[in-house]
Amino acid sequence: MMITLLTLLLCGGILISGLLAVQLDSMVSAVISAGLASLFAAVVYVVLAAPDVAMTEASIGSGLSTMIFLYAIRKTRDED
């Protein structure tokens, strides 16, 4: 029961940060909140007993890809 509740809460977190990523005006905030969605997803994977996937999601999804997006935004800033 607790696990189900936790999973639902985390999935809510994914949804909210996903929506924020679409809605936010600032590009940087949108990228950060997309990374946040990945972070929530990683925790969901841990809860659902898939630690292998969780590690990939946490390091690549929320770490590296966020960073690469930020670099790319900085590079294309003037063209927005």
Add this chain to the structure above:
Amino acid sequence: MIKRIVIFLVLVMLAAIFLNLAANYSEKTSLSPLAHYYAEQGPAELGAANLVTAVVVTYRGLDTLGEVTVLFISAAGVGLLLRRTRRKADDEDLEKGDRAEETAGVHKPASEIVETATQLLLPMVILFGIYVFLNGHLSPGGGFQGGAIIASGTMFLLLALPESHISRLMVAMTESLSGFSYVVIGVLGVILAGGFLDNRIMGLGTYGSLFSAGAIPLIYVFVGLKVGFELSAVLDRFRKEDTGPL
């Protein structure tokens, strides 16, 4: 107007597909025959304590090779698009003042806290990455995860010490050598054991110890190095363009 209708139709179609999936969802209570085989025979056949690794590296080894190839192609694509020769053409387009302002912003050093913390944490992060791919056959994680952790160590380095230099030759050599060795091990599997990427070209060792599961640790070391260096190279490429001509 027509755009809105199309979007609406696409959304309705997606909703129908997902509704169908959700409505027919039922929790599985037993393994499928193939999964059953893996779960029953995997540990005895391949000697890997982490069954996920046994499937990813050996039974589905070809898929992993495909993933590594995809990553290689994307890294090569980034390298091609962001190569340094483009810089000159760009410089002519940009106004001089703009350029100077941009580089000035980039060269602003990170705060002392970030710098010190990075110097303290970086060796540990790298070590953890190595631990993850060396223990891929025993605990969760593996080559990809370990490589990604090493690359996040590189990310720390680039954030805290933007001036630091990463040898491109070293990165390229390590990356291509590990990729090559990975494929060589796969081919050795065909010659010495049951098929491509078969891990039984080496002794299986004691179940659950570090040196066990045949060639899986070796394969994961190569995959980990390749992924780590490749992702580091991608990050480095993105940064290099920012810091101007080097």
